[in-house]
Amino acid sequence: MVKSMLFQKDKGNLIIISGPSGVGKGTVCRALLEKYDDVALSISATTRKARIGEKEGREYFFYTREKFLQLIEKKAFLEWAEVFDNYYGTPLPYVQKILQQGQDCLLEIDVQGALQVKAKWPTGVFVFLVPPSREELVRRITCRGTETITEMQKRLKQAEDEMAHLQEYDYVVVNDFVQQAVEKLRAIIVGERCRVSRLNL
Amino acid sequence: MVKSMLFQKDKGNLIIISGPSGVGKGTVCRALLEKYDDVALSISATTRKARIGEKEGREYFFYTREKFLQLIEKKAFLEWAEVFDNYYGTPLPYVQKILQQGQDCLLEIDVQGALQVKAKWPTGVFVFLVPPSREELVRRITCRGTETITEMQKRLKQAEDEMAHLQEYDYVVVNDFVQQAVEKLRAIIVGERCRVSRLNL
Numbered sequence: 001m002v003k004s005m006l007f008q009k010d011k012g013n014l015i016i017i018s019g020p021s022g023v024g025k026g027t028v029c030r031a032l033l034e035k036y037d038d039v040a041l042s043i044s045a046t047t048r049k050a051r052i053g054e055k056e057g058r059e060y061f062f063y064t065r066e067k068f069l070q071l072i073e074k075k076a077f078l079e080w081a082e083v084f085d086n087y088y089g090t091p092l093p094y095v096q097k098i099l100q101q102g103q104d105c106l107l108e109i110d111v112q113g114a115l116q117v118k119a120k121w122p123t124g125v126f127v128f129l130v131p132p133s134r135e136e137l138v139r140r141i142t143c144r145g146t147e148t149i150t151e152m153q154k155r156l157k158q159a160e161d162e163m164a165h166l167q168e169y170d171y172v173v174v175n176d177f178v179q180q181a182v183e184k185l186r187a188i189i190v191g192e193r194c195r196v197s198r199l200n201l
Numbered sequence: 202m203v204k205s206m207l208f209q210k211d212k213g214n215l216i217i218i219s220g221p222s223g224v225g226k227g228t229v230c231r232a233l234l235e236k237y238d239d240v241a242l243s244i245s246a247t248t249r250k251a252r253i254g255e256k257e258g259r260e261y262f263f264y265t266r267e268k269f270l271q272l273i274e275k276k277a278f279l280e281w282a283e284v285f286d287n288y289y290g291t292p293l294p295y296v297q298k299i300l301q302q303g304q305d306c307l308l309e310i311d312v313q314g315a316l317q318v319k320a321k322w323p324t325g326v327f328v329f330l331v332p333p334s335r336e337e338l339v340r341r342i343t344c345r346g347t348e349t350i351t352e353m354q355k356r357l358k359q360a361e362d363e364m365a366h367l368q369e370y371d372y373v374v375v376n377d378f379v380q381q382a383v384e385k386l387r388a389i390i391v392g393e394r395c396r397v398s399r400l401n402l
Contacts, residue, residue, distance in 0.1 A: 170398075187388040189388075
């Protein structure tokens with residue numbers, strides 16, 4: 001019985017925060033990370049040039065195109081995508097390092113990326129963030145004010161398509177008020193640490 | 202899309218708190234119910250006589266033996282057991298009433314009862330409360346001081362047997378410090394409300 005009472009988990013969980021374009025994934029993740037320090041954010045790699053103020057290993061890992069392609073070849077990304085002329089991806093070793101330290105690793109990612117992650121890491125905790133209503137999503141997308149009407153319509157159409165993937169996720173959190181969404185996300189993270197199926201028995 | 206964004210759940214979840222004899226289920230449940238009012242406790246029925254200070258529908262529903270047996274016949278119990286010469290059980294209609302009001306229903310129950318509930322209500326949230334160590338369990342059992350050594354040994358053996366059912370549960374919570382156990386239980390309850398599989402899509 002002594003053995004079966006040792007419930008220390010030696011590895012963290014991979015927590016995927018995803019959801020339609022414009023829902024506010026970044027805001028919720030930043031608020032969570034500010035409040036709780038036992039969760040670490042996964043850092044993406046990219047081939048685009050660092051902008052002024054960006055620091056290697058903080059905003060991104062900046063890789064050459066050659067290195068990035070080699071790492072794709074070695075299957076060293078949890079997911080990756082080519083956007084315009086640049087590559088973006090989640091380096092697997094960085095995620096593994098966080099998890100092996102016993103910390104949960106938070107991955108903020110779009111729906112297409114999340115589906116790639118799910119195929120490779122099905123034991124991840126997949127959380128879908130949704131807007132409280134379609135009207136609110138329209139408002140959030142249009143309020144950015146940096147896009148043309150055609151671009152906004154495209155983004156809204158994309159968000160609608162992304163919503164259709166909800167059922168492939170484990171949890172759904174309505175991002176109505178940021179702090180409420182953060183507390184629900186926190187509850188999901190704490191609850192998952194208590195899952196019997198995640199113990200080393 | 203509008204429809205798929207309506208995530209109001211119209212029914213609560215059944216939360217089963219169980220665990221080996223002596224682990225402190227009652228203490229944790231009482232502390233949870235005192236702090237959070239969106240969870241209601243299931244009340245058991247019994248054929249034993251009400252003791253002084255006990256009130257119908259508060260500590261128990263007091264049924265005659267005849268009524269209890271009729272209700273067993275009608276499958277109106279979520280689980281029931283005969284202990285010495287009395288019957289104890291969980292009336293299904295009471296649980297259903299709580300859930301239909303949209304409240305979660307907390308069921309504090311021993312391991313044998315929990316296994317009966319799981320057979321009838323597999324979508325329940327099954328939480329196993331465990332002591333931090335075997336030594337602590339021995340201490341909690343012996344500290345009651347009301348039992349003979351043989352009785353205590355029997356209770357300890359029973360607790361060990363009950364621990365073997367851990368893997369049939371969804372979650373495990375170590376009852377080291379009551380408030381920590383309560384917060385983990387709370388996180389499990391809040392997280393389960395966000396489960397995609399529990400939505401009416």
